[in-house]
Amino acid sequence: MTLGAIEAGGTKFVCAIGDETGQVTDRISIPTTTPAETMAAVETYFKAHPVAAIGIGSFGPIGVNPDDPKYGYITTTPKPGWGDFDFLGHLKQHVDVPLYWTTDVNEAAYGEAEMGIAKDVPNSIYVTIGTGVGAGVISHNQIFNGRTHTELGHMRLNRLPGDDFENNCPYHDICLEGMAAGPAIGKRTGKTGKDVASDDPVWETVADYIAQACVNLTVAFAPDKIILNGGVMKQTQLFPIIRQKFEAYLNHYETVPALDHYIVPAGLGDNSGVVGGLLLAKLALQEA
């Protein structure tokens, strides 16, 4: 059975086809320009590659609650043309198969939870630290949503003594994204993340905020695993520093799994999203 996946990002859309085991057999990357242009390319792809269902993970914020009049929409993004865009409604007019609709991070979280590093545990959190910070929570093998999806990139943390960096978020005086995402690292160092030396002291600072975030995720969701992915986590030297700081901050208040198995990189690398999309397509089909 051929299934489809869309990973709809603010820079590019990835469309892929594959099967219900998460095997990807074809994919393309489409630049995110206007909704009309980008969606036309998506529709052309799925006309050339017929599928039984499609799993979609989109940048947001989006409407994820079926009772919400904005269900299926990208809601308040500053990205020109995409605000208040009825993504799902638009796609439905052109592609007549069951669709599963969620956030890009929930899609990737689902991929990791079903086929990736968290496949043996029921509760995991997937965090991407890139241009922004987003997280998807899997609870008892299902995507967790409340009234809407989570916005964990904007959790408040304790400003490090001596760190007077102006939080790089237009909304908040302090938040994970504003202190530790790629653009914040850019402003802190005057370089893009991948050009910063792996032993630059900025990574201590970045690791600290990520470790604090891991504490808050732990006390909030008690997951079995926290998966850290995204451009910034390509700095793999961050993992041991984050684990060490996490341990110091949690300070044995509660028992957690062994840290090497608790705070971990993604198992599927850059494929978490498309694999998640295929498996969500399978869910859409079962629910249809």
Add this chain to the structure above:
Amino acid sequence: MTLGAIEAGGTKFVCAIGDETGQVTDRISIPTTTPAETMAAVETYFKAHPVAAIGIGSFGPIGVNPDDPKYGYITTTPKPGWGDFDFLGHLKQHVDVPLYWTTDVNEAAYGEAEMGIAKDVPNSIYVTIGTGVGAGVISHNQIFNGRTHTELGHMRLNRLPGDDFENNCPYHDICLEGMAAGPAIGKRTGKTGKDVASDDPVWETVADYIAQACVNLTVAFAPDKIILNGGVMKQTQLFPIIRQKFEAYLNHYETVPALDHYIVPAGLGDNSGVVGGLLLAKLALQEA
């Protein structure tokens, strides 16, 4: 049908009977001394008042995951005699009815979610700010647990500039409980909470940390309501201050319900726990 409830606190146990609509018809309060003594009194109560099932909410940390060998136990409490105590196993030997086992805050959260202020919404969080801080999360009308229960009293927040109070938690340099629970207020002011004037500047500080916590709960769980209860929240002047600070911190990053209906006192007052217990007893019966 007569159902039972136990609210097992570190200071006192409340045992109650009532019906499946949450109506309480009888209750007693038992001091929490040794497990042998306290549990004997509980068993005597339920022998005198036969019930079809009992819902239990206990102080903790406790084992809530049925796969955990410590399921049904109070695990690591410093309270003499109660550490590693098999509460559920002990009770089962003396009371032969279905039992529902969860934390005290989950029990109260469930009461508020089913019959209290959150009865019309599927997603709510109940936070008690008293001797400690604990929270129970209701997601889609069910108690949320991960690998274990939440420990939201220990989330990290941003230390207020100029607030050099030494965090009143033996584990953490900063956490909600250590900065804002009753004993912290005691140390900050040299008085017990109820003797601190309602316009004392300490309430600004306390409200600030609670507001920060509400931001983190919002971005993590996207609830429909956040319920604040416990001894400290008897200072009802805190509510408008918390809402105002919450609004300033969130800074319209995302849409939330009207704040008067979002950050709210409990609807059942001191009865959240026992009502929750009765309704959990009903669940235990349905699942039996």
